[in-house]
Amino acid sequence: MTTPNLVKMKVNGQEVMLPEGKNLLQALMEDIKTEIPHFCYHPGIGPEGSCRLCLVEVTGQPKMATSCTMTVKEGLDIQTQSEVAKDARKHVLEFFLLNHPLDCPFCDKGGECPLQNYTIDAHQTESRFDFAKEQKDKHKIIGDHIILDKERCVLCNRCVRFGSDFIGKEELTIRNRGSHNEIDVPDNQPLTSGFTGNYADFCPVGALTTLEYRFKARPWEMRTVDTVCGGCSVGCNMQAWRKEKTGEVLRLTPRVNHDVNQWWLCDKGRFSIHDLPAEGDRLIEPVDKRVATDVFEKLFETIKSAKAPAFVLDQSATNEEIYITKKLANYSNATVYAPFSSRLLAFRSLLPSTSLTFGQSFDQAQSIAVLGEKLESDHPVLSLRLRRAFHQSQKSIFSYHEGENEFSDIQSVFQKISAKDYFEKKPNVDSSTLFLLSYKWVETTPHETLVSWVKSLPESSQVVLLVNGSNEVGMMDQATNMAPMDEMYQAIKNQKHDVVVLLGDMPQELALLDLSHVSTLVQTVYMASAAHPQALILLPRAFFTEKTGTFTNTFGLVQRLRRAQRVFDRKYETFEWMKAMLENFGHHEEDVTNVLGILSQEVKSYPKTLQAIVESTVTYDHYERTQWR
């Protein structure tokens, strides 16, 4: 990426160098850490200039100007903290407070509310408004996850713009005039897009809050842990909010990463923790249906004496779990099966390595072509990025697949087409195109066709493979000595394995097969009742918020998961019991002493470019770092 041109300008009498052309408000806050109150501006959604709260004084201009609608220019001289500027902002704030209800004590935003902070900073302690406050609807449930309080709204329009620019439909609108202005869902249509949780993030006040987090805790009672979503292969960066007193994770919120999820999360990933069984129902101790104690000793004996054991990984296995499973398999002559596809693996090797991150490739490309899937259902956050790119930087959007057109609201090219037809016809796209190619098409297309397609692409185009599982790319990176799932089904049919250890989901196809020849079936489960009837040993299973390790996302970015909560004892975690078992087998090398060690070992075997990315995104020290917010 081109480094921005720094220009000299004056802020509060001091000379500073700021990147030319950048949004002034953003530059002030990001580059020189000057806090300017703002409601309608959001770095992701963009400026609007309607709240007038970000006023600054510009030398040479008779009137105050909104900093969010200005860009950094050479020679600009602004005052952010002068008496005039502060006074102007204070009076704007006073208008916001005229009809604002005094709900702070029971508002979910309380404690992390910009309006609260600005009010305190401005010493706005009294109201001069002697009339009755405007009454509007409160606690109106407007979707599966969102509850609206119209009185608290500051009419910043963020939610409306998010709807039109990112989702393709204004899910919320502002109606009526003057002080009767209010936000509402048009025609009482509930919010249906898969991104409604974001409303609660960017709404600067407590007007839009989530039902899941409603009345659960106060922000000061929680700690945030930086982790990564395991919902799909994008691997959105998120913060898990753990209540310190109970150790529960109460909500997941996005962490900004321009190469992955930007400012957003989809509802599927965000609310995934709420779909977990309640903590009381979870399996927290290993169970062996034959013996009462020493389950792991028994398991060790079983694996050791087995003729042909098999370990079956699922999509949510971290890189470290894969590594240690393979190590253990080495000692016990086991076969490791993992859900990666050999076709995808072969296709990946065709793609030229690039030193660009996904965000950079995306910005460089003139047009974006989605091949083979509806992004919104398979890789939801990416659809937000595409629609925004159309609105903001006029990129052309192409999509080719057999489903419904998801970009019908914008000028995009859509063709209902099968993989076969597409690769035969090779519809024309611009020379500088970023192809987002779905795994679905790669898996159903002969390799030669793909080879010739990749060869036919112009130099300046790029291809990004979108895989399915949250750590499928990590599995492909470590695919040596692992067999794909199809081979497992074959092996089970041929009655090859006497011991099968399922580390994660039970694959649908496997559940249908006859497992009577398997003498010991070991399964990790969330709930004992969810286990396969033939499972003899049940081990507790960890959700992604309970894991430590790394996922490699579909762009090849290795990202760290940090444990945000612990439901069962550490020694029952997959990594830990495997480590103990390895020691029993006589493996005393240092590579498995901790999760971190494995990561640094693994990185050495990655291609150069990937190594650089890993080094820059993963810091090895402070492994269990958490932070106060």
Added chain:
Amino acid sequence: MAIKTAPRPNLRWTDYLYLPSILKGLKITFSYFAKTLLRKNLYTMEFPEQKWMFPKRYRGYPMLVQGDNGVENCVACKLCEVVCPPSAITIRIGHYNNPEVKERIPAEFIIDMGRCIVCGMCEEACPCEAIVMSNAHVMSSGSRSGLIFKKTLLLDDYHQIPTMRD
């Protein structure tokens, strides 16, 4: 800073004998003893059978206030919980069954009177005048658990302590 020497009192030789002062003190003691014998001016009382009446502004243990609508004033904002220096307060937030009246109440409100230091910070922090320092000052119990006051008790006591507010 300049050093200022405080003047020493000029003592006479009688003062050095101590005896006159002791006699003076004993005279007061015995006069009170005599008054008590004659049942005038009692200064001690038969506690706990008899109780002190405190002035209204006396600061005893914290209690919860019930509003006119029969619901506690507290909205479970948790400010008192976070401000309480010895962490004596524990609150679990709950939904009130009629959101038109009130959206949020404490599902559980516990004050561990064994920890409370009667500092009054909770009353100071409360935005809803829901927790007040009552006149209750006797907190004795045979066990530690007897000192853990639940919401119902905290609300009841507010009305029961006769010395509290008029």
